[in-house]
Amino acid sequence: MQPDNELMTTKEAAAFLKVSSQYLDIDRCRHNQSGVPPKVPFLRILGRTIRYRRSDLEAILQASRVA
Numbered sequence: 393m394q395p396d397n398e399l400m401t402t403k404e405a406a407a408f409l410k411v412s413s414q415y416l417d418i419d420r421c422r423h424n425q426s427g428v429p430p431k432v433p434f435l436r437i438l439g440r441t442i443r444y445r446r447s448d449l450e451a452i453l454q455a456s457r458v459a
Contacts, residue, residue: 398446399435405444409452416444 406413416432423430433448
């Protein structure tokens with residue numbers, strides 16, 4: 393798998409973004425309960441396994457940059 397498409401666990405993604413795992417959990421819950429698009433895109437694999445693409449996380453950081 394290429395580094396851009398590397399899949400990360402919630403804990404790894406939180407560390408990469410320097411946020412808490414709980415932040416990502418809450419973001420997913422809001423999406424599941426109300427259909428609001430998640431702030432951080434995620435993959436749900438086989439029903440329960442959650443993963444985040446490194447390329448999506450890097451895109452979030454780039455989009456958040458204030459010049």
